[in-house]
Amino acid sequence: MNLVFLGPPGAGKGTQADLVGKARGVAHISTGDILREAVAAGSALGMKAKGFMNSGGLVPDDLVISLVAERLEREDCSEGFILDGFPRTIAQAEALDRTLTERGRSLDAVIYFAVDDDQVVRRLSGRRICGGCGGNYHVDFMPPASEGVCDKCGGELYQRDDDKAGTVRERLKVYYDQTADLIDYYRGQSLLMEVDASRSPGEVRSDVDEKLSGGRRQA
Ligand code: AP5
Numbered sequence: 001m002n003l004v005f006l007g008p009p010g011a012g013k014g015t016q017a018d019l020v021g022k023a024r025g026v027a028h029i030s031t032g033d034i035l036r037e038a039v040a041a042g043s044a045l046g047m048k049a050k051g052f053m054n055s056g057g058l059v060p061d062d063l064v065i066s067l068v069a070e071r072l073e074r075e076d077c078s079e080g081f082i083l084d085g086f087p088r089t090i091a092q093a094e095a096l097d098r099t100l101t102e103r104g105r106s107l108d109a110v111i112y113f114a115v116d117d118d119q120v121v122r123r124l125s126g127r128r129i130c131g132g133c134g135g136n137y138h139v140d141f142m143p144p145a146s147e148g149v150c151d152k153c154g155g156e157l158y159q160r161d162d163d164k165a166g167t168v169r170e171r172l173k174v175y176y177d178q179t180a181d182l183i184d185y186y187r188g189q190s191l192l193m194e195v196d197a198s199r200s201p202g203e204v205r206s207d208v209d210e211k212l213s214g215g216r217r218q219a
Contacts, residue, residue, distance in 0.1 A: 001024060001026055001079075001080040001108050001109075001212070002026075002080050002081055002100070002105060002106065002107050002108050003020075003026075003080070003081070003082045003083070003107070003108060003109055003110070003111060003212075004082075004083045004086070004087070004096075004107060004109075004110040004111070004186070004191075005017050005082055005083065005084045005085075005110075005111050005113065006110055006111065006112045006113070006179075006182055006183070006186070007112055007113030007114065007115065007197060008113075008115060008117075008120050008172060008175045008179075009120060009124060009168065009171045009172065009175060010115070010119070010120040010121075010123040010124040010127070010168075011113035011114075011115045011120070011197045012113055012115070012123070012197050012201065012204060013084045013085065013113055014030055014032075014033075014084055014085075014136060015136055015142075015201055016111075016113070016201070016204060016205060016208055017030065017082045017084040018136070019201075019205055020082060020205070020208060020209075020212075021082050023209075024080070025079050025080075026077075026079055026080035026081055026082055027074070027076040027077045027079075027080070027081045027082070028081075028082050028084060029068070029071055029072075029077075029081055029082065029083050029084065029086070030084040030085055031064055031067070031068065031083075031084070031085045031086040031088075032084075032085045033134070034067060034071065035049045035053060035059060035064075035067075036053070036160075039053065045063060045067065048060075048063060049063065053162060054161055054162060054167070055167070055170065056162055056167040056168070056169075056170030056171040056173075056174060057170070057174055058088055058089065058174060058178060061089055061091045061092055061095070064086060064088075064092060065091075065092055065095040065096075065099075068083070068086050068092075068096070068099070069095075069099045072099065072100075072103070080108075083096075087182060088178065088179045088182075089178050089179065089182075090181055090182065090185060093182055093185055093186075107189075107191055108191075109191055109192075109193050109211075109212065110182075110186040110191045110192050110193065111193050111195055111208055111211070111212075112183055112186075112192055112193065112194045112195065113195055113197035113204070114194055114195065114196060114197055114198075115197040115198050116198065117172055119198055120168070120172060121165070121168055121169075122140075123138060123141070124163045124168045125163065125165060125168065126138045126139040126140050126141065127159070127160065127163055128144075128148075128157035128158065128159060129157065129158060129159075129160060130150035130152070130153060130155040130156070130157055131155050131156050131157070131158055132150055132153040132154070132155020132156070133150060133152055133153040133155060135150050135151070135152050135153070135155075137150075137157060141200075141201075142201065144157065193211045193212075195207045195208055195211065
């Protein structure tokens, strides 16, 4: 099953992609995670991406398109994939269409996680990430058993640089300016399935499963 998870920053795309990917045995590909790893490693890609990411802007299309095309070649994508945070522009979506067509593949569905701006700000300001295993928490909505410590590996939790208030507002603006058009793009391809992402993670997960199993798409 080949999926795109679309929505504003903080909508819960990564949380759900992790759960759905494991349950269905498909690769979870987060362009944000790949880029953050590149920044941490100080690679050529990371050096180019860092400034864009820290300011809340988008990394240039050509860099992201080529990294996704390469990532889709890997063995773990043979049973399918979930693209989380890609595409983010119409140019990226068109490039993805071409890449998949060239490989005789196609998308099965695009899940759009709908959530309002106030929720986005609350979720991102409270998000904490494990420095050890990358586990995702929220200080109020998904707190670890022991404050500041990862339940899974005991690693220290930290706040992402781009989750600070000013940068979150810029990310939202960039989302509306450059990414929200993809809702109509995929609706036009009859691939879009909308999920009310303002509910609890368990409720969102059930809705995603139901929509994927039933194959219900929106006109
Ligand atoms: P990226 O890492 O992709 O950030 P994003 O899209 O802004 O998404 P987030 O990871 O912030 O949110 P999410 O929807 O995954 O929510 P999550 O599940 O974590 O990108 C970062 C940067 O990289 C970009 O700004 C850009 O610079 C660059 N980049 C990446 N891809 C690019 C591309 N294609 N082109 C160009 N540049 C690119 O949840 C958020 C919080 O809420 C967590 O704390 C979680 O625990 C909590 N939560 C989740 N679900 C719920 C729920 N249902 N109820 C309550 N809390 C919840």
